[in-house]
Amino acid sequence: MVNQLLFLYCAVVIIGTGLMAVRFKNPVYSVLAVMVLFFHMAGLYLLLNAEFLAAIQIIVYAGAILVLYLFVLFLVSLRQEVKIERFIASHRVSTVVSVCLGACLLAIIPSFKLGAKGQYPVERIEQLTHTKAMGLELYTNFILPFEIAGLILLIAVIGGLVLARNEKEVNE
Amino acid sequence: MIPLSWYMALAAVLFSIGTYGFLVRRNIIVMFLSMELMLNAVNLNLVAMSHYLDSLVGHNFVFFIITVAAAEAAIGLGLVIVLFRKKKSIYVDHINELKG
Numbered sequence: 051m052v053n054q055l056l057f058l059y060c061a062v063v064i065i066g067t068g069l070m071a072v073r074f075k076n077p078v079y080s081v082l083a084v085m086v087l088f089f090h091m092a093g094l095y096l097l098l099n100a101e102f103l104a105a106i107q108i109i110v111y112a113g114a115i116l117v118l119y120l121f122v123l124f125l126v127s128l129r130q131e132v133k134i135e136r137f138i139a140s141h142r143v144s145t146v147v148s149v150c151l152g153a154c155l156l157a158i159i160p161s162f163k164l165g166a167k168g169q170y171p172v173e174r175i176e177q178l179t180h181t182k183a184m185g186l187e188l189y190t191n192f193i194l195p196f197e198i199a200g201l202i203l204l205i206a207v208i209g210g211l212v213l214a215r216n217e218k219e220v221n222e
Numbered sequence: 223m224i225p226l227s228w229y230m231a232l233a234a235v236l237f238s239i240g241t242y243g244f245l246v247r248r249n250i251i252v253m254f255l256s257m258e259l260m261l262n263a264v265n266l267n268l269v270a271m272s273h274y275l276d277s278l279v280g281h282n283f284v285f286f287i288i289t290v291a292a293a294e295a296a297i298g299l300g301l302v303i304v305l306f307r308k309k310k311s312i313y314v315d316h317i318n319e320l321k322g
Contacts, residue, residue, distance in 0.1 A: 065236070065239070087259070098273040100269050100284075103281060106288055110288050111288065118295055119254070119295070126251070126303075136248060144242065155238065159231060160227070164274060183278060184282065187281075192282050202293050205293065206296040210299075
């Protein structure tokens with residue numbers, strides 16, 4: 051009962067802040083609404099017994115990625131942003147398309163069937179602790195994707211540096 | 223006990239909100255934010271499913287998705303900075319050089 055109430059609270063806040071984030075005139079408010087959304091998403095992960103992912107969600111998403119968004123927002127000019135039109139010309143068609151997509155996704159949910167059970171029931175994860183269980187899985191079955199993820203991060207670091215560099219200053 | 227379909231419904235709604243924001247907004251930074259919303263909807267689905275399937279595969283997928291989202295944000299926002307430097311604008315309908 052308490053879990054269901056907690057889920058409903060998180061769901062309402064997530065949908066509300068999501069809608070706010072895409073509707074707000076000022077993009078800074080959008081970023082702040084998405085931050086609230088990410089915190090409630092971490093709450094849902096806690097409900098699903100994924101403590102490590104909840105921590106990662108707050109540290110990486112709310113802590114690092116959103117701050118990066120805020121910095122870039124302050125780098126580009128915001129002066130005229132609140133005065134001019136925020137939607138593209140064909141936004142009515144886009145609204146219809148996304149509402150239809152949502153309706154289709156909701157309509158196919160009842161036909162979903164769960165497959166075979168895995169080998170990590172909740173009791174085992176609780177006994178091992180979630181971080182350890184995830185680490186065991188990550189460093190045995192997912193070691194190659196883990197290495198590739200490191201490579202992707204390296205590419206992102208180099209790419210970000212190269213892209214954001216001011217070429218005029220470098221040439222002088 | 224919360225049924226799995228509640229999580230899936232929430233994820234579907236969040237995904238379509240993200241699609242709406244991506245299709246409707248002119249500001250390219252808010253478009254990137256909408257993309258993060260879509261990634262989060264998928265993450266929620268993966269974590270919920272792997273909880274109900276007694277598995278950890280979904281959790282590891284979410285770990286990798288968060289990594290790739292961080293890389294995507296870094297590269298995408300770098301592109302936004304370059305775009306703003308060249309065109310003094312971050313609106314998608316001002317970027318139309320390739321239009322015939």
